[in-house]
Amino acid sequence: MSLRGGWSVLPIVGYVLLFALLPVALLFGGGLLAGGWAGWIDSLTQSPLNRQAFENSLEQGALSAALAVAIGYPAGVFLGRYTWPGRSAVRAFLLVPFLLPSIVVVLGILDLFGPSGTVSSALPALGVLGHGLPAIVAANLVFNVPIVILFTALGCESASAELEESAATLGASPARAYRDVWGPGSWLGAAAGGFLTFLFSAVAFATPLVLCGARCYTVEARIWYLDQYGFDPTGAALLALALFLFLVIPTALYLLLLHRLRSSSSSVRTRPRPGRVRSPLAYALAAETVALLGAIAFFLGTVLYRSLSPPGGGTFGAPWTQLFGPTATNLLGIPLVQVLANTLFFAAVAATIVLLLGIVAGYALGARPRLGTGLSLYVFLPLLISPVLLAFSLAEFWRPVLGGESTVWILIIVSQSILALPFALQSLQIPLAGLSPSARDSARVLGAPSWIAYLDTDLPRVRRGLRTAGLFAFALGLGEFTATYFLVTPNFTTLSVAVYDLQDLRQFPLAEAAAGLLLVVSLAVFAAVNYGGPRAEF
Amino acid sequence: MGVLVPSSEPPALEVHDLSVSLGRTPVLDSVSFEVAPGELLSLMGPNGSGKTTLLRAIVGLERPARGTVRLDGRDLREVPVHRRGIGLLLQEAALFPRRTVYENVAYGPLVQGRPLAEADTEAHQALELVRMQGFEERDPATLSGGERQRVALARTIAAHPRVVLLDEPFAAIDAGVRAGLRGEFRHVLAERGIATVHVTHDREEGLFLGDRVAILLGGRLRTVGAPATVHDEPPDVETARFLGYNVLPEGAGWVAFRPEAARLDPVGSAGPSVEVLAVGFTGRGSLVVVRSTSGERLEVELDRAAVLPRPGERRVLNWERSLRFSRRA
Structure with a gap:
């Protein structure tokens, strides 16, 4: 390898460090300083x-x-x-x-x-x-x-x-x-x-x-x-x-x-060349699979149907109309259109961050293949950080730094991107690992600078992986509830938080309608992911 | 190779009228041949001709649309793969990872339920036969390509097959090792009296190894016979092309001749005019690639004493022995 681009691993390392590891470490440090080890043990045992x-x-x-x-x-x-x-x-x-x-x-x-x-x-x-x-x-x-x-x-x-x-x-x-x-x-x-x-x-x-x-x-x-x-x-x-x-x-x-x-x-x-379905065992396995798929389809169908037609009666589709009306606005504090806009905006920005980090990390991996194992372990670290822990630490550490509640939307985006990072980058990791350096080297020999060589030779080959990673991050952001709920203020309510709030306020038809809307948006993203032809990797 | 077919013995393997389709695509069309115990049949054909599918159908990994496979006269139609007693060796040795060489070789006898002591004896004998004794505790991942194939052969032999199918097992082996290895394989299989079908797209290898050779083109078996006969008397123009003949259209048919039977005469001589495209040294002599006026690329082998033309020059192509094929209706 002739490329020297190990530095380009820094953005992803820095991002995870600044917005996940450091706040969490400070949170733990602060907790231990205030409570001490003895307090910690006591809180668990007592x-x-x-x-x-x-x-x-x-x-x-x-x-x-x-x-x-x-x-x-x-x-x-x-x-x-x-x-x-x-x-x-x-x-x-x-x-x-x-x-x-x-x-x-x-x-x-x-x-x-x-x-x-x-x-x-x-x-x-x-x-x-x-x-x-x-x-x-x-x-x-x-x-x-x-x-x-x-x-x-x-x-x-x-x-x-x-x-x-x-x-x-x-x-x-x-x-x-x-x-x-x-x-x-x-x-x-x-x-x-x-x-x-x-x-x-x-x-x-x-x-x-x-x-x-x-x-x-x-x-x-x-x-x-x-x-x-x-x-x-x-x-x-x-x-x-x-x-x-x-x-x-x-x-x-x-x-x-x-x-x-x-x-x-x-x-x-x-x-492998999988076998054809012939044996009784294969038929039994097929029956179980069909039953499970049927159960999932029934589950989704029920959510959608109940969102349109609540059990208490009412016109078909009325809850969806009410969802965009003044009742829901009064209950949520903001119009549902804004809730929807918040949801899509946060998820889109989080997905863009994940994508950009993935592209830069891909360049780093191309330049320094040995970084691969270390980097993939590193981006898995957020798995150890549960959504509540992440949101809690961001709120404790970054909210005061950024200037309080008006900037909470930044933290929501950050939390969504950090939580999506390990899963979304999986879609990129395998194609990146399988890239042959010969095309990139040929581009370099023909006079392309290393960045141009990467963009011209490697990136087109992982385009589908990138698309999947982006859509995966977007879909995870759309449905993210835990961290968002922890951080959110009424102005920045997202659809998943709205579902919970309406449910909590015992506005069941509206909650159902919001859930149905969220399901439809998620299914649309799924259709886009599927159109990109991803392999299921975690 | 010098093992003759014992004509008095009944065939170990009989393939009759075998047709196989993969999905809706017909791959094999009415293939029939027999192999005697101890005989090696080299089945040659280009990539995509159906060679591997034929082996998979014989071993039971593909279900034929029509036809039968018999082992010692017994129809194998309803016999599952693991009870057929047919060994299969692939281009990749497919040794079991995380098992030693010995464990790989003893696998067959053990899964067939033979006593431990017998399996042990079989494994050691098979390893000795392929000259791999001393490698028993080695991890297959540490072996060279040739060593892995030897272990794969030992593993196959230890399972006591009546028939062994070789699916280009030498294709991924270095040229220097390949010649010796295929000789060893041939010797070991003949010594055990095992009927062998060896598929390859390498003409030289097929002709060298086979007691008889068969040519499979487009899913159809074109000819089966002694190597020299098949080589010298291809039944049709496609087989001639596969065997390396130069083919030129002639009247309502084709004329085919060997590169070594061709010569280049000066311009003005009687015969078709050709343009010299490339000239290269082969060791035994030189190979000249020419193009006929009708656009065919042809090869001419010249001995060392011959005066070599230069690329771009024109010559007249002539040949000594030739075959003629008429166009089928």
Whole structure:
């Protein structure tokens, strides 16, 4: 390599340092200075509510992840091992729940299993899924099952077809080939998906908040409560430090599994040739997959239908009209058009930041390929920082620096971009890692400066990755609720916050309509992501 | 290679009227041939001719649309891959990662349920046969390409196949190692009496290794026979082209001749005029690339004593032995 551009890694390193690591470190430092180590230990051991929050996080995370793996694994195998019509469309469709705003999923659970839910009205026994821990787990599963399916499929595809065929010609039965050749990859994928879903579920915020209440608060929700209602920022900071440490092991395990999954994927020279659906086992896997896809479609359909036609009666579509009327404006403090504009603006700017950082980081990786591993680990660090912790630290450190509440919109954008960074950059990392330096070197030899060579040769090849990264960041920003809710002031309300506020004000038809609107916007972004033809990578 | 086909023995492998489609695309059309125990059939054809699909259909990885595959007279239609007793060696050795060389070689006997002691003996014998003893504890990732292919052969042999299919196993091996390795493969497989189908797009390799050779073009088997016969008597113009013949249109058909049977005469001689495009030294002599007036690029091999033309000059092309093919209706 002749390029010398290692310096260009600085923007992304600096951004994460300034807007994530430093504020969080200062928050922890401040908490420890005020409370001391003894205070920290006491806050964890002496407070029954804090202990309860940890137990809730562990319980909700473990239960959600285990069930997601159990439900998602067969469909993941079906997706990764067999060829069937519409396979790539289904793969794309499975990204929808991941991109769904958490508050929409919460409302969807209430639509299905709540007091006047579509399902619970017909089958009252299933009303148990409308409240408390079962409801939280059900909501988590809406996000988690597709993630496990996609990771398991990736794991299945990481096994070499040649190896499997060789094993068969040596006498290995299909069961033995599963055990020896492709099974381990699928287990790896499912485990990686399991750990990621554990991370998501253990720090869930909207689900315990709406579906259960204080007795189900995760540590995430408890930190928010301590800061906003308990007026105990020191206690919140100390609890946040404990949460950070709590997340280290599952995050490390997830990254380790992801690394192994990538290594085995990249060592496979030819892509596997999935089999055709013939055997009874394949039919059983297909049935499970169809049932899951049907459930997701039913879930989305119900949210949309209920947003247009609330259970209490009224004209079809009336809630949507009211949403843009004076009632909603009075309730929210600003017109819904402005809420929508805020939502789109914040998400668009956050996505642009992520994209620019990705482009510059790509140049750095081209110049210094050895930076790759370190950089990818670094951009994963925000995974350790939960949305509430990020918002809390930004509010403590940056809000006074930037000049108070009028500039809170900057922090909302920053938080959305930091939270999207690890996921969005995944779409870029693989194409960037696979770039051949020869084209860039040829451009350099022909006289192009290194930046021009990068823009002319590498960037066009990762255009689809860039587009996916941008849209991914945009979609995550659209639906981001936790950090935004922590930071927001009425002027800067976003759609997901509006859904929660309207729900909290018991304006259910309006909340449903806002959720429906958010769903439609998210689906439009999904359609754009799908049009770009992304691979599901996390 | 010098192993003759024992004509009295019944064939180990019989492929009859085999047709395979991938999706809606027909890839193989009514392919039939037999291979005797200990015999090596070289199946040659250009990329995309259906060679690999044919091997995959024989081993059971592709389902034929029509036709049968028989092993020792037994129809394999309903026999799954792992019970067929047919070994497959690929261009990539496809050794199991995170298993030692020994564990790779012992894999076949073990998954077939043979006792541990027997599997151990089989593995050691197979490794000895391919001269890889002493490598038992090595990680396959630390082996060279040739060593990996030797281990792959040992692994295949240890599984006791009646038939082995070789899918261009030497294609990724350095030229210096390749010649010796293919000789070793041939020797080991013949010694074990294993019927072998070896596919390659390399004409020289196919003709060198095969007891008999077959040419597969466009999914159809054009000819099967002794290497010299196939080489000297291609049945049609496409096969002649694949075998390296120069082909020129002539009347209602074509005339085909070998580059080594061609010569370049001075302008004014009787025969078609050609333009010299390039001249290069080959070791044994020189290769001259020329272009006919009708645009065909042709090759002429000249010996070292010949006076070489320069690029751009014109010559008259003549040849000694030739074949004539008529256009099919």
